[in-house]
Amino acid sequence: MTGLLSAMQGFFVIAVIIVAGYVTARMRIGGPSAQMVLNKVSFFVTNPCLMFAILSKEPILEIFHSSIVVAFFSALTVGLLFLLLNRLFFHMGAADATVGALNSLYLNSNNIGLPIATYILGNPALVAPILVMQQAIFTPIALTVLDITTSGKTSAKRILMQPLHQPLLIGSLGGILISALAAKIGYYPIPKFIYDPINILGQSAVPMILMAFGMSIYGTTPLQNKSARPAVYTVTVLKNVIMPIIAFLLAKYVMGFSGKVLYACVVLAALPAGQNVYNYAARYKAGMEFARDGILLSTVTSPVCIALIAALLS
Known part of the structure; x- marks a missing residue:
């Protein structure tokens, strides 16, 4: 309790x-x-610093914990479910549908995941596999689609170069590289006077994103677009209900997890949609209202879902 x-x-x-x-x-x-301005600064500067600071200090074996299999397939399943439902019922364009898929599968692993992992699960490192999965796999794919669909241009070179335009991925991969190097040589190779400014910049990422999200609420009424409400409700159910159920089934019956590991997989799957989704939507000016409403509603309902999971599994 x-x-x-x-x-x-x-x-x-x-x-x-x-x-x-x-x-x-x-x-x-x-x-x-x-x-x-806050969105752009967080996208290009503070978020990459945060990813580098966290992952570079994390033991490499913790970053690639086997629970990443559960996180990956549960997220992939709900993302594909949203795309299927969109094709059948919502009929959004490619850019908006991409934002909807991200809203369904993207976990708030930083802003809420870290305190949840710390306060409920007792181990903040449990979010590390999710950070890697989202930044190395889902984010580059989604942002490539957004880049192509909003610019109207596509080519093999543009797709192959897309990861170089993702500061979050660059920061994450840099952190993983340093973590692997530290494991190899036996000590952390980055001098304190270099790490500290990176870490300080990174610490400003979470409040910056949250404040930008709060600014987006002013002057607007959540769920004002009645035609988009079914899609927003669908995103919330997929994120806070269906994804934890899928995570439970995968963790228990496929991976054979039990106890704390099983509990952690299900709790983390019930995290709300990440504010980064709105950050991406704002960056590409696609589905901003939809992203904001989905994040807001899933953030409101997530504590209830996590409380129920805690009551059933803890």
């Missing part, structure tokens, strides 16, 4: 920062472009 209460406190902290962004926009601090 203590761990669950601590996790709810983590959700409260996140809500306060989102409200701070909302108040900032309401008071017109920073002007009308403040939200977009």
Whole structure:
């Protein structure tokens, strides 16, 4: 019960920062472009620093824990389910459908995943495989599709060069490389005076993204677009209900996990959609309202789902 209460406190902290962004926009601090500036700075600077700082310090074997198999296939399944449902019922364009798929499968592994892993699961390193999976696999694919569908240009060279345009992936791969090197030589090779500024920049990523998300709420009414509501509800159910069920089935009956590992797989699968999805949507100006509503609704319902999982499995 203590761990669950601590996790709810983590959700409260996140809500306060989102409200701070909302108040900032309401008071017109920073002007009308403040939200977009925060999005761009977090996309190109602070998020890559955060990924590098976290992964470079993480033991390489923890980064590639076998639970990544559960995280990958449960996320892939709900993403494909959304695309199928979109084709049958929602009929969104390619860019908006990509945002919807990301909203369904992308876990908030930083802002909420780290405190949940710390307060409920007792091991923040459990989110490391999810960080790698999302940044090395799903994010480059999704952003390549967004890049092509929003620019109207495509070529083999453009697709192959796409990972070089993903600062998050570059930061993540750099962190993994340093982690592997540290395991090989027996000590952390980055001097403190170099690591510290990277880490300080990275620490600003979470509040920056959350504040930008809060700014996006001001002046808009959630779920105002009635035609998009079924898709938003679908995303939330896929993310907070279907994905944990799939994770449970895979972890228990395919991977043979039990105890704390099984519990961790299911709890992490119930994390809400990550604010990074809105960051990507804003970056490519595709499905921004849809992304915001899906993140907001899944963030509101996620604590309830995690509480139920804790009651059933902890």
